[in-house]
């Protein structure tokens with residue numbers, strides 16, 4: 001029989017890649033979309049799957065909407081990828097972040113428990129829960145120390161998933177995913193902001209790329225690999241929590257360098273803090289500036305994950321290294337600007 005899956009956040013980066021993966025595996029894919037003034041289905045269109053998925057109105061803040069949808073649409077697997085996912089905005093909308101990213105998870109879990117407790121559940125947890133890291137590298141057992149309202153809200157989502165598994169025997173897994181990017185990444189996130197701005201500069205723009213903290217380090221992988229890991233978690237006999245990461249960390253500054261190199265620019269960084277700039281050595285053009293505006297009230301300085309549990313139990317491993325990722329994103333933006 002054909003398996004059925006529901007994906008919240010299907011219009012987001014991961015939702016689109018996961019939908020594609022599940023369709024390729026023969027699933028019926030049903031996804032939740034927010035009722036907003038315009039339908040944002042660009043990513044599904046880009047992957048050529050918009051016509052292959054069924055979409056229903058879905059909002060994580062609305063209990064009755066979630067309950068009815070779950071009651072009337074039984075599925076084998078339920079992936080909760082929807083979230084207010086931009087860390088920077090979570091200081092401006094902390095209550096919304098808590099409601100959607102935290103309470104939204106228990107709204108789903110409790111509806112599943114009531115109507116379809118046999119459904120397998122995936123929760124999109126995050127390395128942001130490690131925040132001010134208490135151990136290097138970070139693994140499933142590392143103590144959480146979130147540094148943003150986003151991180152705090154995700155800790156609730158993570159623990160309530162574990163709690164419903166332990167309390168009610170539900171097949172509920174939490175994937176603690178480190179940063180993963182792609183050409184479909186939102187343009188507010190730093191990698192895509194960088195590749196888009198540099199692609200414009202490579203095409204003749206005089207507008208420099210303005211960034212915040214260049215010292216922060218992230219463990220960046222490719223989103224296509226990470227959605228495969230989500231699926232593998234739900235194929236396990238027993239539900240569990242897993243870290244997915246590459247095990248390599250890179251400063252923001254180096255990601256800028258790598259993306260620039262793919263676009264034929266060699267950058268020279270000079271200065272410190274908000275006075276730091278980067279110049280294109282060949283042309284002398286100022287390519288990067290730093291502004292206080294993009295610094296955060298509290299920063300996550302270093303993330304580096306240990307995915308050995310996922311490798312041992314799921315046979316999962318990241319396949320795209322950082323330079324390849326920067327090149328994939330920079331080239332895609334450069335080509336799209338043609």
Ligand code: NAP
Pocket residue numbers: 008009010011012013014015032033034036040058059060061080081082083084085086100124125126127176177178179180181186
């Ligand atoms: P994304 O591109 O920002 O997508 C988020 C999705 O959630 C969008 O489809 C958005 O809908 C939807 N959404 C937002 N608020 C909603 C609400 N109130 N009700 C229903 N849907 C709502 O994020 P992503 O990068 O794909 O990440 C997917 C999940 O993984 C998120 O939960 C994120 O927090 C988590 N995560 C991401 C990473 C990463 O590096 N990408 C790492 C760890 C964890 P609209 O299209 O209407 O905005």
Ligand code: F7E
Pocket residue numbers: 085086087088125126127128177178179180188189190191193210211212213214216217218252294295296299300
């Ligand atoms: O920031 C620094 C910024 O917004 C990365 C989400 O998917 O991954 C993502 O969260 C770093 C931070 O991602 C700019 O201060 C410097 O240190 O790309 P980001 P994030 O905050 O790591 C985690 C795992 C998630 O779960 C989240 O959902 O880059 N940075 N200058 C900047 N960041 C942005 N956005 N813009 C800048 O100009």
